[in-house]
Amino acid sequence: xxxxxxRTTSAAPPVVRPRRRLKPWNMLLWVGAAVVAAxxxxxxxxxxxxxxxxxxxxxxxxxxxSLANLHAVYGSTKYLRPLGNSVLLGAxxxxxxxxxxxxxxxxxxxxxxxxxxxxxxxIPIPIFISPLLTSLxxxxxxxxxxxxxxxxxxAVVPSINSVMTIYSMQGVVMVLTLxxxxxxxxxxxxxxxxxxxxxxxxxxxxxxxxLATAWRMTLPLVRPAIITSALLIFxxxxxxxxxxxxxxxPAGFTTIPSEVYFDVARGGTVGEAAMAGSLxxxxxxxxxxxxxxxxxxxxxxxxxxxxxxxxxxxxLGPWRYLAAGVSLxxxxxxxxxxxxxxxxxxxxxxxxxxxNRRNMTLDNFRRMISVDxxxxxxxxxxxxxxxxxxxxxxxxxxxxxxxxxxMYGRRLLDYTSILPxxxxxxxxxxxxxWAFVSLPQLGIYxxxxxxxxxxxxxxMGLGVQQIKGAFVQITPDLEGSASTLGASRFxxxxxxxxxxxxxxxxxxxxxxVVLFSLxxxxxxxxxTPSSRTLPVLIWNEVQEDPPAAFAxxxxxxxxxxxxxxxxxAFVRQSSDSFSAG
Amino acid sequence: MTTLEVQNLSMSYRSTAAVSELxxxxxxxxxxxxLGASGCGKTTTLRCIAGLLRPTSGRILLDGVPxxxxxxxxxxxxxxxxxxxxxxxxxxxxxxxxNVAYGLKRNGVPSEERRRRVEEALSLVSLxxxxxxxxxxxxxxxxxxxxVARSIVTRxxxxxxxxxxxxxxxxxxxxxxxxxxxxxxxxxxxxxxxxHDQAEAMVIADRIIVMRDGRSVREGxxxxxxxxxxxxxxxxxxxxxxxxRGVVKSVEPHCxxxxxxxxxxxxxxxxxxxxxxxxxxxxxxxxxxxxTLHPYAEASGNCLPxxxxxxxxxxxxxxxxxxxxxxxxxxxxxxxxEPGAQVALAIASDGCSLVTPD
Numbered sequence: 001x002x003x004x005x006x007r008t009t010s011a012a013p014p015v016v017r018p019r020r021r022l023k024p025w026n027m028l029l030w031v032g033a034a035v036v037a038a039x040x041x042x043x044x045x046x047x048x049x050x051x052x053x054x055x056x057x058x059x060x061x062x063x064x065x066s067l068a069n070l071h072a073v074y075g076s077t078k079y080l081r082p083l084g085n086s087v088l089l090g091a092x093x094x095x096x097x098x099x100x101x102x103x104x105x106x107x108x109x110x111x112x113x114x115x116x117x118x119x120x121x122x123i124p125i126p127i128f129i130s131p132l133l134t135s136l137x138x139x140x141x142x143x144x145x146x147x148x149x150x151x152x153x154x155a156v157v158p159s160i161n162s163v164m165t166i167y168s169m170q171g172v173v174m175v176l177t178l179x180x181x182x183x184x185x186x187x188x189x190x191x192x193x194x195x196x197x198x199x200x201x202x203x204x205x206x207x208x209x210x211l212a213t214a215w216r217m218t219l220p221l222v223r224p225a226i227i228t229s230a231l232l233i234f235x236x237x238x239x240x241x242x243x244x245x246x247x248x249x250p251a252g253f254t255t256i257p258s259e260v261y262f263d264v265a266r267g268g269t270v271g272e273a274a275m276a277g278s279l280x281x282x283x284x285x286x287x288x289x290x291x292x293x294x295x296x297x298x299x300x301x302x303x304x305x306x307x308x309x310x311x312x313x314x315x316l317g318p319w320r321y322l323a324a325g326v327s328l329x330x331x332x333x334x335x336x337x338x339x340x341x342x343x344x345x346x347x348x349x350x351x352x353x354x355x356n357r358r359n360m361t362l363d364n365f366r367r368m369i370s371v372d373x374x375x376x377x378x379x380x381x382x383x384x385x386x387x388x389x390x391x392x393x394x395x396x397x398x399x400x401x402x403x404x405x406x407m408y409g410r411r412l413l414d415y416t417s418i419l420p421x422x423x424x425x426x427x428x429x430x431x432x433x434w435a436f437v438s439l440p441q442l443g444i445y446x447x448x449x450x451x452x453x454x455x456x457x458x459x460m461g462l463g464v465q466q467i468k469g470a471f472v473q474i475t476p477d478l479e480g481s482a483s484t485l486g487a488s489r490f491x492x493x494x495x496x497x498x499x500x501x502x503x504x505x506x507x508x509x510x511x512x513v514v515l516f517s518l519x520x521x522x523x524x525x526x527x528t529p530s531s532r533t534l535p536v537l538i539w540n541e542v543q544e545d546p547p548a549a550f551a552x553x554x555x556x557x558x559x560x561x562x563x564x565x566x567x568x569a570f571v572r573q574s575s576d577s578f579s580a581g
Numbered sequence: 582m583t584t585l586e587v588q589n590l591s592m593s594y595r596s597t598a599a600v601s602e603l604x605x606x607x608x609x610x611x612x613x614x615x616l617g618a619s620g621c622g623k624t625t626t627l628r629c630i631a632g633l634l635r636p637t638s639g640r641i642l643l644d645g646v647p648x649x650x651x652x653x654x655x656x657x658x659x660x661x662x663x664x665x666x667x668x669x670x671x672x673x674x675x676x677x678x679x680n681v682a683y684g685l686k687r688n689g690v691p692s693e694e695r696r697r698r699v700e701e702a703l704s705l706v707s708l709x710x711x712x713x714x715x716x717x718x719x720x721x722x723x724x725x726x727x728x729v730a731r732s733i734v735t736r737x738x739x740x741x742x743x744x745x746x747x748x749x750x751x752x753x754x755x756x757x758x759x760x761x762x763x764x765x766x767x768x769x770x771x772x773x774x775x776x777h778d779q780a781e782a783m784v785i786a787d788r789i790i791v792m793r794d795g796r797s798v799r800e801g802x803x804x805x806x807x808x809x810x811x812x813x814x815x816x817x818x819x820x821x822x823x824x825x826r827g828v829v830k831s832v833e834p835h836c837x838x839x840x841x842x843x844x845x846x847x848x849x850x851x852x853x854x855x856x857x858x859x860x861x862x863x864x865x866x867x868x869x870x871x872x873t874l875h876p877y878a879e880a881s882g883n884c885l886p887x888x889x890x891x892x893x894x895x896x897x898x899x900x901x902x903x904x905x906x907x908x909x910x911x912x913x914x915x916x917x918x919e920p921g922a923q924v925a926l927a928i929a930s931d932g933c934s935l936v937t938p939d
Contacts, residue, residue, distance in 0.1 A: 477670035480633045483657040484664045485684030485735060495683075499674045 029407050036398055037416045039457050043423065043431025047281075050274035050434040069275035079259065079276055085248075086238045086255040086283065089172060093237035096177040098230040101184025102222075104327060106214070108185075109192040112313050113323040119331065126334040127182040128511075128560055130518035132242035132535055133553050134175045135166075136542060137338030139246070140345040140550060142166040146352065148341060167250040175243045178334035180236055184229040191225035192218070214314070224294055231291035235284050239424030241521040246542060256280045257426045257521065264430070264525055274434065277427040284422040339557060345550035364551035373552075376532040379448050380556075383533065384517035387452040391516070392509050394456060395463035396501075400493075402464070403471035404479075421461035425521025428458050433525050446528030454522040459515055463508055470504030471497075503571060510567040514560050583609040583644050585630070585739045585771040590639035592625050592795075599625040600636070600795040607739070607771040612762070614786030615775040616818060622795035623775040624667075627741045630773065631664045632657030643738055658687070663732030667744040669724050671716035677703070677727050678712030684735040702734040703727075706764065722753050729761070733768060740765070742774035746781055758784040779819050783807075791815050807868075809850070812937045816866035823869070823910040824936070829861045836930050839865055841907035845885050848930040857935065864938045871932020872912035874901065877923035884925035885910075889918045 054066035073079050107113050108120045126134070141149045144162045153163040165171065195218065203213045241257035249258055256279050263273040316323055345351070349361045367373065398417050402410055420428070432454050436445035444450040474497065482492045498505075520535040527536050534556050541549035585607040592600040600622040607613045615623045628634040630641055632648065632655060640650040643662070648655045663684075671680055678699050685695045703709055706726035716724055725745065732740060745761060746754045762785045765772050776782050782789050783803040791799045791806065791814070799806060799815045810816035813824060827839035830846060837851045849865045857863055877886060887905035899917055903910045903926060910926060918924055 475668060475670065477666045477668050478672060480628075480631070480657070481664065481666055481670040481731075482672075482683065483633065484631050484660070484662060485731070486658045486661075486687035487683075488656075488658055491687065496672055500672070502674075 026407075029401055029405060032397055033401060033407070033409070033413050036394065036460075037413060039453065040416050040419055040460060042435050043428045043454075043457060044419070045431075046434040046438065047274050047277060047427060047431035049438075050271050050430065051278055053271045053274075069269070069271045072272050073275040073279065079256070079279060082254045082256050082259040082276075083279055085169075085244075085253055086257075086280070089169070089176070089244065089255055090234040090238040090283070090287075092173045093176045093180060094230040094234040096173065097181045097233045097237075098184045098188075098226055100177065100330065101181045101186075101229065102188045102226060104181070104330060105185045105189035105192055106218075107323045107327055109189050110214070110218075110314055111316050111320065111323055113316070113320050113327065115324065115327075119324075119327045122331045122335060123185055123327065124182040125564070126179055128514045128518075128564060129179065129335070129338065129557065130242070130520065130535070131176060131179050131240050132246070132518070132520050132538060133342070133557060134179050134334070134338055135243045135246045136538065136546075136549055136553050137341045138166045138171065138175055139542070139546065140341040140351070141337060142171070143351070148344070151354075167247055169248060169251065169253045171247045171251075172243050172253065175247060176237050176240060178330075179243075180233045181330065181334065183233055183236070184226070187225045187229040187232075188222055191222040195221050224297075227294050228291050231287050231294070235287040235291075235422070238283050238287075239280060239426070239521065241424075241426050241524065242539070256283075257424060260426050260430065261524060270430065270434065274430045277424070277430050280424045281422065281427055284424055288422045339554070342550050342554040342557060345547055346554045348547045348550070351546050364547050365555070367548060368551050368555065373537060375530075376534055376537050379451075379531060380517050380534040382448060383452055383455065383519075384513050387448075387455060388509060388512035388516045390452065391456040391459065391463065392505065392512060395460060395467055395508070396505065398460070398464045399467035399471055403468050404476075404497075417464040418461050420457055420459070423458065425458055425519070426525065428454055429522035429525035432457070432522070436526070446526070446531055448531050450526055451519075451523055451531060451533065454526055455516050455519050458519070458522055459512060463512060466508050467501070467504065470501050473504075474500050506567060506571060510563060513563055517556065517560065583738050583771055584642075585773070586640075586642040586645075587626070587630065588640040588642070590626065590629060590636050590641065592622070592629055592634065592636045598795055600629070603639070603792075603795070603797055605790055605797065605800065607773055609771055610766075610769040612765055612772040612774070612785060612787045614782040614789045615773065615792055616777070616779060616782040616789050617775070617792035618777055618818070621792045623792050624743055625795075626792075627664070627743050627773065627775055630739070631662055631741055632660050661735075661738050663735060663737035663740045665725075665728045665732050665740070665742040665745050667747060669716075669728040669748070671724055671727055671731075673715065673717055675715075676712060677708070677714050677716065677719070680716065680727060681712075681731045681734050684731065688735060698734055702730040705733075706730045721749050722757060725749065725757065729764065737770060739771040739773070740768070742772070744776055745774055747776070747778070754778075754781070761785055783819070789819075791818060808931065809934055810866060810936055813864060813866065813939045816934075816936050821869055821911055822866040823908070824938075825865050825867065825907045825910070827863060827865060827907070829857045829859050829863055831859055832856060837863070837935055839863060839935075841885070843906045845907065847885075847928055847933060849933045849935050850930055851935045863935050866934055866936045867910060867928055868932035869900065869911045869913045871929045872903075872910060872914075873927040873929070874903075874912055874914045874916060874918060875925045875927065876918075877925050884927050887924055887926055889920050889922045889924060892918060892920050 051069055052065050052067065054068055104123055108116055108123065113119065139147070141147050142164050144150065144165050144167065145154070147162070147166065150162040150164065153160055166175075199221075200213050200217055203217045208216065238255070239257060241261055244253065244255040245258040245261060248254060249262075254262075256276060260273045260276050260280075263276065264270055346364050347360045347362070349359050349363070352359055369377065398413065401407055402414050402417070432450070436442060436450055444453065478500065479492050479496055482496045483489075487495065518535055519533075520539060523533055523536055524539065527533065534552055538549045538552050541552070587606065588604050590600055590603040591598065603622075603626060605613065615626065617623050625634060629636045629649070635654055636649060638651075641648045643660065647653045648660055672683070675683070681699045681702055682695050685698060690698070699712065700709070703712060706729055708723060708726055708730065711719070711723065716727065719727065725748070729745070746757050749757060758781055765785070774785065786803065789801065789803055789806055790797050793814055799811055803819075806815060806819050810819060810822075816822040816824075825841060825847075827841045827847065830838040830840045833848075835850065836848045837857060839847050839849055841847065847865065851857070875884065885905050885907065887903040887910065889901050890904045890909070891902040893900045894917070898913045898915055901912045901914060901918060903912055903924060905926065912926065
């Protein structure tokens with residue numbers, strides 16, 4: 001697509017499409033945009049309503065307005081610890097992920113590390129393994145004494161009972177770091193690849209050593225990418241609910257999302273949970289607005305760009321084995337180790353480090369497809385494929401309105417569609433919970449449709465931004481030339497725009513399939529016994545019967561790997577046909 | 582006979598006017614080139630004609646039928662106007678043949694005829710056998726020809742070309758100029774192309790419209806515009822020129838005698854509307870080839886003395902920048918003078934004309 005990109009820049013003249021004249025077309029745009037805006041604003045509005053609501057015996061409908069929740073959350077010390085923990089967790093994970101991601105990015109982009117291509121393929125995959133699954137796998141690996149890793153070390157060195165304990169703040173930090181590192185890796189690697197190697201060569205010709213060049217020249221050039229991904233990872237880390245609840249709570253380490261969840265789950269007041277959720281909202285909004293500010297400021301680095309003229313590789317000599325070791329360690333800890341642990345664990349009758357035929361069973365899989373659980377499997381499949389496709393169409397519509405029309409108020413729609421980025425899953429969960437219960441005439445409380453709505457809202461920021469980015473890549477001339485040749489607006493979209501967007505759309509769809517099949521943060525507050533999903537089953541089985549949870553998780557993860565592999569094969573095949581275009 | 586008429590076309594973005602009160606018409610078989618610097622509103626003009634932009638005011642008529650006026654706006658797909666984009670805008674996901682066939686398909690041409698016409702169009706631009714390739718596999722020049730084939734295969738009533746050769750390298754551009762002219766000439770449709778390259782405009786266009794700040798400054802054939810530019814702007818955008826100031830000494834039937842500050846007299850042709858009268862301060866444009874250089878010793882009559890500042894050997898001729906008492910003058914000569922040499926400049930009146938200053 002390089003040619004397309006350069007064309008985009010060469011098309012200097014301002015492009016203004018003819019103003020929309022057709023009335024019905026305008027109406028359709030307006031109705032669609034209004035529905036989308038309503039869907040995004042509903043959880044926020046109801047979060048506010050809930051926060052200022054006085055609960056009556058746990059009921060959410062009665063009662064009146066009150067400041068009791070405001071007092072309970074902002075006026076007491078009850079939430080001070082979780083808030084501090086959330087900030088600490090976010091900061092630590094952002095730091096670790098960014099450092100690790102940056103090192104991995106530099107290794108894969110700029111060094112002659114062995115198996116570079118393989119690492120480049122494997123390192124991003126942990127993005128698709130949700131924190132719930134990573135946590136679960138690390139419970140299997142590093143639970144005190146019984147974890148496979150701990151038991152193996154104990155067998156070799158009997159004096160060490162547990163080499164590490166996953167039930168701790170360090171455990172939460174590690175799991176989230178493993179899961180979120182690819183965000184930093186991808187962003188920093190992209191930034192590294194756009195730096196003209198001749199800039200670095202210029203530095204080395206001036207007598208600066210290679211490593212000093214990397215430190216003094218390269219690092220400042222990728223600094224914006226480092227800062228923005230660190231802030232994004234901070235936001236993702238503070239909003240995660242599953243890792244702190246699963247791993248932190250037993251050690252007394254609670255964060256806002258886990259506190260909010262246990263507030264609701266223990267039959268506490270939902271209003272107070274909503275108010276507590278607002279704490280999270282402030283943090284997320286702060287992180288993201290800082291991130292946007294950095295992105296806006298980085299425009300001045302643009303001029304440094306130059307034309308990327310091939311990858312320049314630093315010969316590491318014997319150090320390349322260390323580089324390979326670091327990469328391998330990450331892949332083992334974040335991808336291969338957890339997957340193997342989940343698969344192995346799913347054949348066990350009970351959690352035990354002792355490998356023995358009598359401990360092995362297929363019962364876990366049998367139970368998974370039992371009558372009790374088959375509905376959860378169906379729900380997840382429906383959400384993953386039907387739900388994500390519906391969401392994709394909505395995102396495509398919004399992105400089209402934003403990128404290709406001059407509809408009045410589309411800036412507002414733009415902001416609205418970005419908003420969910422700053423909405424933690426659990427906050428969307430509370431907001432929609434309140435909305436669905438308060439509006440029984442909708443009839444979607446506790447239904448799979450309700451979950452689909454929550455997911456569509458949650459991932460709207462991601463989906464719309466990505467598809468909008470794909471629209472921007474297509475110069476409007478490509479569509480204009482089709483118009484001058486007699487194609488109506490609809491035909492242009494079908495024959496030109498859509499095929500050119502196909503690859504990006506497929507990538508976004510793949511991501512959505514994975515995200516929709518693993519969502520837990522919003523689901524955990526919105527599901528009812530008639531709308532359970534596989535992640536909910538996993539969550540419920542974790543305490544009761546870990547091998548059952550391992551079985552569900554390993555099946556789900558295997559399915560996700562198949563989806564990713566198919567999608568990759570598809571993209572390869574289609575990119576062959578017009579590679580140079 | 583098809584004609585394309587643009588009447589009082591104005592287009593503004595928010596408060597900035599990109600095009601103001603532009604009017605011109607193009608007859609069938611005529612090639613009109615719009616020449617102007619980037620940002621002068623030429624692309625906007627083209628997009629308004631194609632229907633990709635709706636002008637703020639003005640009318641555009643094709644064959645006497647309004648495409649745009651106060652009440653009408655014909656969508657681009659209904660106009661039957663072909664356009665070649667500066668970026669070529671070839672669809673990367675379609676083969677060359679499918680790119681060219683696209684417009685025919687939209688107009689419901691049956692597949693048998695479609696295939697025949699695509700082949701015809703491709704052979705017209707000398708790309709026979711390239712139908713199964715993808716645009717990304719072609720060179721810039723080939724892509725440009727596919728873009729032309731795609732826009733003429735539907736036999737449009739008018740053809741618009743936006744900087745058709747600007748994305749090609751200098752050598753190729755020179756060759757494609759003639760090719761493009763040969764290709765467009767027999768089509769017998771109204772053709773408008775825009776360019777910032779004077780040579781491109783002079784080779785391809787039958788008539789040139791010089792645009793500046795959204796307005797048409799001058800219109801005419803390349804010869805007319807070159808020999809009688811009328812304004813300093815037109816003289817400098819079309820070919821090279823040096824400008825000298827002076828005072829009108831006397832007015833003759835075909836020329837004006839201008840005295841420079843130092844009392845040297847120059848005969849300049851005058852084709853502007855206003856005849857200057859003696860005593861007026863005027864600006865004259867001197868084409869470099871109108872200057873003949875003599876060694877200073879041979880200076881005679883009305884020669885302007887000067888010193889060679891810079892000398893560049895260009896093969897067929899050499900170019901000199903001469904410092905004279907009246908100002909810097911650019912001159913072409915077959916003879917060679919070293920920098921610093923004293924020379925005398927004889928200036929022919931047909932390459933020297935009065936222009937209005939900017």
